[in-house]
Amino acid sequence: MKQAQAIGTAAAVKVGSRTRWMVLAILFIVTTINYADRATISIAGPELKKALGLSPVEMGYIFSAFAWSYVIAQLPGGWLLDRFGSKVTYFFSIFLWSVFTLFQGTVGFLTGGAAVATLFLLRLLVGAAEAPSFPGNSRITSAWFPTHERGLAAAIFNSAQYFATVLFAPIMGWLVHTYGWQSVFYVMGLLGIAVALVWTKTVYGPKQHPNVSSAELEYLRQGGALVDLDDSKGAAKEKQVNTMACIKELLGNRMLLGVYIGQYCITTLTYFFLTWFPVYLVQERHMTILKAGFVASLPAIAGFLGGIAGGWLSDRLTKAGYSLSVARKAPIVIGMLLSMSMIACNYLSADAAVVAIMSLAFFGKGVGALGWAVVSDTSPKEAGGLSGGLFNTFGNTAGITTPIVIGYIVQGTGSFAGALVFVAANAAVAIACYLFIVGDIKRVTLTKSLVQS
Numbered sequence: 001m002k003q004a005q006a007i008g009t010a011a012a013v014k015v016g017s018r019t020r021w022m023v024l025a026i027l028f029i030v031t032t033i034n035y036a037d038r039a040t041i042s043i044a045g046p047e048l049k050k051a052l053g054l055s056p057v058e059m060g061y062i063f064s065a066f067a068w069s070y071v072i073a074q075l076p077g078g079w080l081l082d083r084f085g086s087k088v089t090y091f092f093s094i095f096l097w098s099v100f101t102l103f104q105g106t107v108g109f110l111t112g113g114a115a116v117a118t119l120f121l122l123r124l125l126v127g128a129a130e131a132p133s134f135p136g137n138s139r140i141t142s143a144w145f146p147t148h149e150r151g152l153a154a155a156i157f158n159s160a161q162y163f164a165t166v167l168f169a170p171i172m173g174w175l176v177h178t179y180g181w182q183s184v185f186y187v188m189g190l191l192g193i194a195v196a197l198v199w200t201k202t203v204y205g206p207k208q209h210p211n212v213s214s215a216e217l218e219y220l221r222q223g224g225a226l227v228d229l230d231d232s233k234g235a236a237k238e239k240q241v242n243t244m245a246c247i248k249e250l251l252g253n254r255m256l257l258g259v260y261i262g263q264y265c266i267t268t269l270t271y272f273f274l275t276w277f278p279v280y281l282v283q284e285r286h287m288t289i290l291k292a293g294f295v296a297s298l299p300a301i302a303g304f305l306g307g308i309a310g311g312w313l314s315d316r317l318t319k320a321g322y323s324l325s326v327a328r329k330a331p332i333v334i335g336m337l338l339s340m341s342m343i344a345c346n347y348l349s350a351d352a353a354v355v356a357i358m359s360l361a362f363f364g365k366g367v368g369a370l371g372w373a374v375v376s377d378t379s380p381k382e383a384g385g386l387s388g389g390l391f392n393t394f395g396n397t398a399g400i401t402t403p404i405v406i407g408y409i410v411q412g413t414g415s416f417a418g419a420l421v422f423v424a425a426n427a428a429v430a431i432a433c434y435l436f437i438v439g440d441i442k443r444v445t446l447t448k449s450l451v452q453s
Helices: 002-012 019-052 056-072 074-084 086-109 112-130 133-144 147-158 160-179 182-202 214-222 243-251 254-283 289-319 324-347 351-367 371-378 381-413 417-436
Strands: none
Touching: 019 056, 019 086, 019 112, 019 133, 019 147, 019 160, 019 182, 019 214, 019 254, 056 074, 056 112, 056 254, 056 381, 074 086, 074 133, 074 381, 086 112, 086 133, 086 182, 133 147, 133 371, 133 381, 147 160, 147 289, 147 324, 147 371, 160 182, 160 254, 160 289, 243 254, 243 381, 254 289, 254 324, 254 351, 254 371, 254 381, 254 417, 289 324, 289 351, 324 351, 324 371, 324 417, 371 381, 381 417
16 A cells, blocks of 8 residues: 555656666666676587587586676675766766677687687676676666666667667677678677767766756655665765675575575576577577577567566556555566477477467566566665675576576577577576565665664
């Protein structure tokens, strides 16, 4: 009831501007570039495999290199966001990951072990540089969006992972086919550097943005947005938390632990799609790399639409008076059930049927990808970056395990059948986490002794 009253109060405020949606548009663009840069290695992968003579297991380790450093850097990245704010930290993140992406094209000038080692190192650097990105997205949407709009906002920036494939997989496939695999890294690196410069002129906190109206600012406050999050005079700057004790308390919270483990399982689906899916199309379905680039965009379109649908459904349930727990959990459970349909591909021979089932599976993955909305709803306001970093640490550990496990499955069995079962099983575990572990979804309040004035 209190939640419904808060929504009604916020709705009563006349909104004089919609600057928050422009900020979200920038987040969407940046996250699209982010995921396109992650996917460069999978599009270039078949040609790299031939050029460097790599086995499936070796490819699995190269695919996973990004995630090793990405996971390790999550907590430092979250600390940087809480300490220096979202705008500055995120700018350096975009700029550095783009520079390291560009340098991957230079691996073509090396041979043998030196080429493999350099590529692995650069993927590690890209992962470390990207670490603050999603905790930053969560932090910015917490500041810019009221609770009843946050599900859609999080779904929009999260759906950029699918839009990245829709837009860039065909382009990158064409680049590899026409100009060689190195061209993908050069083009994406330069594009990212340009976007980093745009970021500095377009993204601010709610209280600092030159275009936000007083009415919109009040609308955000009334709806539960943390408008003071990056205010140098606000509470977030005046108080610091005991980092290690905070991490211990967050991990000791059953609700958050269930969310974290669920995110690991959901992200397993993401990394299958980002790493092995184009190889699956080429190796298992015998498509050319050019065709695979275009075909991979079809499930991505479905995932994008599913992401928007999941966020819309969640916010509609909230506005209809359902609890936040129901509004967030229902799309996640429905989405993961749909994702499990990918197992059917093991029993189909027609490429069109396989693409249709994969599209359904990734539509479901999009519907269920509400983890960042849950983090925005639950993170302590003094440690939003740290909580987001911990959440992303769990999630992207799947980026280490998924490519390697699938590599061993494919090498050991000679097919992707077991790999699809492995991915679908993770979707089932995600359902169990949200139904039996998470419980009520609500914002966590830190123990007072952890907050240092």
